[in-house]
Amino acid sequence: MDGKTWLKVAIFLCLFALSTGRELKVKAKNKHHAAIYNHTLATILVQYASAVYVSDLTELFTWTCSRCNDLTKGFQILELIVDVQRCLQAFVGVAEDLNAIVIAFRGTQESSLQNWIEDLYWKQLDISYPGMEGAMVHHGFYSAYHNTSLRPGVLSAVKRAKDLYGNIQIIVTGHSMGGAMAAFCGLDLTVHLGCQNISVMTFGQPRVGNAAFVSYYRERVPNTIRITNRHDIVPHLPPYYHYFPHKTYQILKLQVWLYDLGFGSLVYTVEKVCDNSGEDPSCSRSVSGNSIKDHLRYFGVKLSCDISAGCRIVMDNNLAAYHTADSEGNIIFSRNISSVLRMNVESSEEGRSL
Ligand SMILES: *[C@@H]1O[C@H](CO)[C@@H](O)[C@H](O)[C@H]1NC(C)=O
Numbered sequence: 001m002d003g004k005t006w007l008k009v010a011i012f013l014c015l016f017a018l019s020t021g022r023e024l025k026v027k028a029k030n031k032h033h034a035a036i037y038n039h040t041l042a043t044i045l046v047q048y049a050s051a052v053y054v055s056d057l058t059e060l061f062t063w064t065c066s067r068c069n070d071l072t073k074g075f076q077i078l079e080l081i082v083d084v085q086r087c088l089q090a091f092v093g094v095a096e097d098l099n100a101i102v103i104a105f106r107g108t109q110e111s112s113l114q115n116w117i118e119d120l121y122w123k124q125l126d127i128s129y130p131g132m133e134g135a136m137v138h139h140g141f142y143s144a145y146h147n148t149s150l151r152p153g154v155l156s157a158v159k160r161a162k163d164l165y166g167n168i169q170i171i172v173t174g175h176s177m178g179g180a181m182a183a184f185c186g187l188d189l190t191v192h193l194g195c196q197n198i199s200v201m202t203f204g205q206p207r208v209g210n211a212a213f214v215s216y217y218r219e220r221v222p223n224t225i226r227i228t229n230r231h232d233i234v235p236h237l238p239p240y241y242h243y244f245p246h247k248t249y250q251i252l253k254l255q256v257w258l259y260d261l262g263f264g265s266l267v268y269t270v271e272k273v274c275d276n277s278g279e280d281p282s283c284s285r286s287v288s289g290n291s292i293k294d295h296l297r298y299f300g301v302k303l304s305c306d307i308s309a310g311c312r313i314v315m316d317n318n319l320a321a322y323h324t325a326d327s328e329g330n331i332i333f334s335r336n337i338s339s340v341l342r343m344n345v346e347s348s349e350e351g352r353s354l
């Protein structure tokens, strides 16, 4: 190695030493049970947040899509809900290896992302969150979860799962607008279904409500982590005005910010667990949010549709047995939970006989 390379290595090692402290799984200081960032879990959940974008509903429902094949292997969907008009998609299923129910929400289509982002700049806090004095949220995100076929589909699947598994852990995830919906869902399951074991982890989530809403949310869903990537523009939106902290949107909960450290070929990614204020100025707010590219890939995983041409749905007749549609033409595929269990038994018996 020549002198220059040594210098690079030395700088890298210094940076590494300085930053490893930040990489530790820091326990957030909080009077409620703390959210603890778990890198492994994040890399698993980002794959669920990616899979929910898949447009081939057969591959998705049977969990045979190419995005369903890595760290999420063996997942079984109980309910897949597609809101055709609004182009929304979510699923609820059983992840045996996590010993949890996983719920994932899809974000906005890539083809309309530019408009969606421009729109977010001007978003007002425009609807009161029911049951909480002074809590204001973003109408669009709120109604995407609360006023569509997604909520009844999710609630029905969670009820069925709770009947069978009792107080099993429920993990809610989503990317972009799907992250905002994940937050509303986590709160809803806590408040309306009395679920006590809810974790929410989101990727590239926009802000969803004002300070009153955020403190209401934190009380009820303390185990929430919002992961933001480098210069991703969306976590900066709608904008935060620190002169008017009570009139402006705030970040929900513990933020983990991914950013690059180093030079040239010696770049590595730091995962910074931010302070618990939600608006830690040394996290994503320390840089300008100007990148859509950083929004579409987290932990190297693609978070957008595989077909760029809008909201296309692909499915075949094999799904007919699971299919129901509501009066507006929205699609729900539902699997009887007792058949999920039966399949589990079958597959583990196969495994044993090999
Ligand atoms: C992190 O999550 C993974 C996957 O759920 C789990 O196996 C592991 O035990 C967790 N680590 C800690 C320190 O909790």
Ligand SMILES: *[C@@H]1O[C@H](CO)[C@@H](O)[C@H](O)[C@H]1NC(C)=O
Pocket (backbone or CB within 6 Å): 143, 147
């Ligand atoms: C819910 O949707 C209906 C019809 O789509 C609409 O009339 C109503 O205003 C919506 N309510 C909210 C709170 O968004």
Ligand SMILES: *[C@@H]1O[C@H](CO)[C@@H](O)[C@H](O)[C@H]1NC(C)=O
Pocket (backbone or CB within 6 Å): 099, 167, 168, 169, 196, 197
């Ligand atoms: C949460 O779920 C885990 C895994 O199913 C379980 O072991 C734990 O007891 C649950 N915790 C609570 C507070 O219900």
Ligand SMILES: *[C@@H]1O[C@H](CO)[C@@H](O)[C@H](O)[C@H]1NC(C)=O
Pocket (backbone or CB within 6 Å): 336, 337, 338, 339
């Ligand atoms: C689920 O399957 C079981 C056994 O096959 C059956 O008794 C039950 O009625 C089914 N439930 C639904 C909701 O289809």
